[in-house]
Amino acid sequence: RDYILAAIMSANVNQVALYLLLALLLLAALGISFYALLVAYVRWKYAHLPSPKTTSFFIGHAYELQQLKRRGNGENPRDELYIEWAFEVGNVYVIFIYWRSVVVVLNTADVETVSLSSFHKSTATNFFAHLFGARLLGNGLFTIRSYEVWKPRRKLYESAFNVSHLKGLIPNFSKSVDLFLSKLVPLADGKTKVPLKRYMCDSAVDVISEVMFSSDFNTEWRDKASTPRPGSEQGLNYLMGEAFRGIEMSRIYPFFKFLHPFEAQHFREVARTLRTIASNCIQARIKALKKNESVPLDILSHILRAATSHEMPDIESMVDDFITFYLGGVETTANTLLFTVIQVHQHPDVLERLLSEVEEVLGKKDAITAEDLDKLKYTEQVIEETMRMPGIIGGVMRECPVGGVTLSGHHIPGGTIIHSCTGAMCKMSQYFEEPYTFNPSRFDPANKRPSPNVYFPFGIGHRSCIAKYFAMMEAKLVLSRFVQNFEVTFPEGYKLDLVERVLKYPRDDVMCTLLSRF
Numbered sequence: 001r002d003y004i005l006a007a008i009m010s011a012n013v014n015q016v017a018l019y020l021l022l023a024l025l026l027l028a029a030l031g032i033s034f035y036a037l038l039v040a041y042v043r044w045k046y047a048h049l050p051s052p053k054t055t056s057f058f059i060g061h062a063y064e065l066q067q068l069k070r071r072g073n074g075e076n077p078r079d080e081l082y083i084e085w086a087f088e089v090g091n092v093y094v095i096f097i098y099w100r101s102v103v104v105v106l107n108t109a110d111v112e113t114v115s116l117s118s119f120h121k122s123t124a125t126n127f128f129a130h131l132f133g134a135r136l137l138g139n140g141l142f143t144i145r146s147y148e149v150w151k152p153r154r155k156l157y158e159s160a161f162n163v164s165h166l167k168g169l170i171p172n173f174s175k176s177v178d179l180f181l182s183k184l185v186p187l188a189d190g191k192t193k194v195p196l197k198r199y200m201c202d203s204a205v206d207v208i209s210e211v212m213f214s215s216d217f218n219t220e221w222r223d224k225a226s227t228p229r230p231g232s233e234q235g236l237n238y239l240m241g242e243a244f245r246g247i248e249m250s251r252i253y254p255f256f257k258f259l260h261p262f263e264a265q266h267f268r269e270v271a272r273t274l275r276t277i278a279s280n281c282i283q284a285r286i287k288a289l290k291k292n293e294s295v296p297l298d299i300l301s302h303i304l305r306a307a308t309s310h311e312m313p314d315i316e317s318m319v320d321d322f323i324t325f326y327l328g329g330v331e332t333t334a335n336t337l338l339f340t341v342i343q344v345h346q347h348p349d350v351l352e353r354l355l356s357e358v359e360e361v362l363g364k365k366d367a368i369t370a371e372d373l374d375k376l377k378y379t380e381q382v383i384e385e386t387m388r389m390p391g392i393i394g395g396v397m398r399e400c401p402v403g404g405v406t407l408s409g410h411h412i413p414g415g416t417i418i419h420s421c422t423g424a425m426c427k428m429s430q431y432f433e434e435p436y437t438f439n440p441s442r443f444d445p446a447n448k449r450p451s452p453n454v455y456f457p458f459g460i461g462h463r464s465c466i467a468k469y470f471a472m473m474e475a476k477l478v479l480s481r482f483v484q485n486f487e488v489t490f491p492e493g494y495k496l497d498l499v500e501r502v503l504k505y506p507r508d509d510v511m512c513t514l515l516s517r518f
Contacts, residue, residue, distance in 0.1 A: 038099045046101050049410055050089035060096030066252065078394060078500045082424040092408040098254060103418045108453040110407040111420045115461030119398035120145045127251045134268035135275065136243065140320035141466065142328065154466065156311050160302045163469050167370035169211050172298060173474060174367060176207040177481050188486055188514040195509040197338055201237045204334040207474050208326055213281050214296030240330045242270045248501040278322045279315060325467060331503050332392050333471050337478055338510060340386040342496050343438050345488050350440060354382055358480050368477060376476050381440040383475050387457035388426045389438060390496065392504055395421035396459050425454045487515040
């Protein structure tokens, strides 16, 4: 009897296991079928638009885009791919990334159309708003999609970022640049290998911390970042890099948080730590102002004094905006400076002219005035040419309004994400003569300036970067003082190799040696 009961129970267990397996197979089949139908619908919806050949029905062009991250492809792999696709199908085409679709625009007239206020920020900004569920940029200037909601918030901050106010903060800029140079002086023996990438990023963090908050967050928080990756150096610079890495993981890999739950949790902690830093500083400054205490002359104080109670956003919204300023300003400016230093040292004629201007304007002065910055005309041209080639951003994304729009004779359905690609356009011969030649004189005032619908490193239209003057002042000041103080030597045959995530980054640490000029 026991044998018979055991046999029956065993048979029941096996039967239950079989049913569970069949149920799982059925769910998997339903999931795959649903996904296939979704992909088929998206392909059908955009079948009337030109599109490059895809390697896979299920992932579309994601394979080609992901491959760019895995191999060394020189300076502008994604730009080159977009240009290659444009030669294949034209300057307006659709690409498919898993079940998503993006219309790529490489035409000046269409870029101008897409820059209108009726085109909202795309849903792609959702990847910046929250990082695997943890609030990062929230509802900040970059992520607010509605123009009507965004406009009054932008107006609140505009006076703090205009040129006249920023010129009054030159001492704040200079203090941070002096700190940057002081870190490099002990290494400037002509022998020590210097990871220039890390020091440029530290410099960008220091400048923004000082000019916006009058704080040295890099020092204060260097030992307080959570769960470092092996070999990383703690600090705000590290946190910014991890935030961008997390954004890229969530953007490219839809199931990342399920496949890598512990790393996703690490990114959530990064977002919370950044917000805690900003929140503590803002609340402390508000309390000081209410008590009529003396506060630093910086951007935060200017905004808090200028705002009325009606205009003042809540603390969480202010944190959204200040994290936006950090994320928008650290990596972009640091990489621009890094690429500029590499470019000028690979073009001796450019370096010679740059040094000549710096010597004429600055001589051996330690302090730079606003008048000095205005005189650094060629320095600004060098920076602008670097923002063109290799560039920092690929382009800007907007969402097509309800009812759709016609671009180059093609109807684009409402709700479509449209990518205006300045990175690729800046390397097309129809817009620039000898586009792969590094030539700062393109931006000489005596020459015709490139079209703003082709070259827009700070964005385009009403949603362009609020801190573009801040960024240019910082870049001019850091670059001029850097070449004034140091000779740079890169390894023989060194060539810039980029990897593209949200922005363009050097694949390596950009090792070099420095030698003091004094």
